[in-house]
Amino acid sequence: MTAAHPNRIRVDVSTNYVEDQSNPGEGRFVFSYTITIRNEGTKPARLVTRHWLITDANGKVQEVVGEGVVGEQPHLQPGQGFRYSSGAILETPVGAMQGRYHMIADDGEQFDAPIAPFRLAMPGVLH
Numbered sequence: 001m002t003a004a005h006p007n008r009i010r011v012d013v014s015t016n017y018v019e020d021q022s023n024p025g026e027g028r029f030v031f032s033y034t035i036t037i038r039n040e041g042t043k044p045a046r047l048v049t050r051h052w053l054i055t056d057a058n059g060k061v062q063e064v065v066g067e068g069v070v071g072e073q074p075h076l077q078p079g080q081g082f083r084y085s086s087g088a089i090l091e092t093p094v095g096a097m098q099g100r101y102h103m104i105a106d107d108g109e110q111f112d113a114p115i116a117p118f119r120l121a122m123p124g125v126l127h
Contacts, residue, residue, distance in 0.1 A: 007105060008041035009076075009113035017122045018087065024122075027091040031120040034085045035069070037101065037113070039076035045105040046075045047082075047113075052099040057092035069101075093122035 014034045021030040039045060052064040067073065074082040088097065098117035104110050 006041050006043045007045065007103065007109065007111045008039070009045070009101065009103060010038045010040050011101070011113060011115045012036045012038075013115070013118045015118065015120055017120075022122075024093065029090045029093050029095075029120075029122055030087060031090065031095075032085055032087045033097070033118075033120075034083060035115075036081055036083045037074065037076065038081040039078050042078055043105045043107060043109075044075065044077045045103045045111075046073055047101050048073055048104050049102040050099065051102070052097055052115075054088050054090070054095060054097050056090040056095040060091065062088075064099075088120060090120060093125045095120045 016032045018030040018032050022028055037047065047068060049065065049067055050069055054062040054064065070084045070086060076082060096117050096119050099115045101113040101115065102110065103113055
């Protein structure tokens with residue numbers, strides 16, 4: 001049996017196309033996403049900053065850097081999770097997001113929790 005890594009943060013994402021806020025004729029495609037962050041490590045840690053790269057189908061990249069998420073810097077005990085929802089606006093019906101959360105463990109160690117790339121897509125665009 002392998003020992004748990006002291007700094008292990010799991011990030012799960014679900015996405016949704018927000019039709020009533022989108023206007024495809026004007027190149028406005030709105031997506032919501034819900035992120036669940038879970039501390040699967042052995043040390044408590046706080047999410048301090050976020051860093052996102054949002055890319056649309058034209059290759060246009062928006063970079064988003066900021067403190068915490070949704071105005072909070074959640075402190076996660078081992079086994080504890082935090083869920084929040086946010087959104088992104090693209091000029092194309094398909095795009096992708098990826099990034100990382102910068103974390104600080106209670107013992108002062110700093111580390112990044114990677115957020116694997118995930119797709120934003122208007123229904124019916126991808127087969």
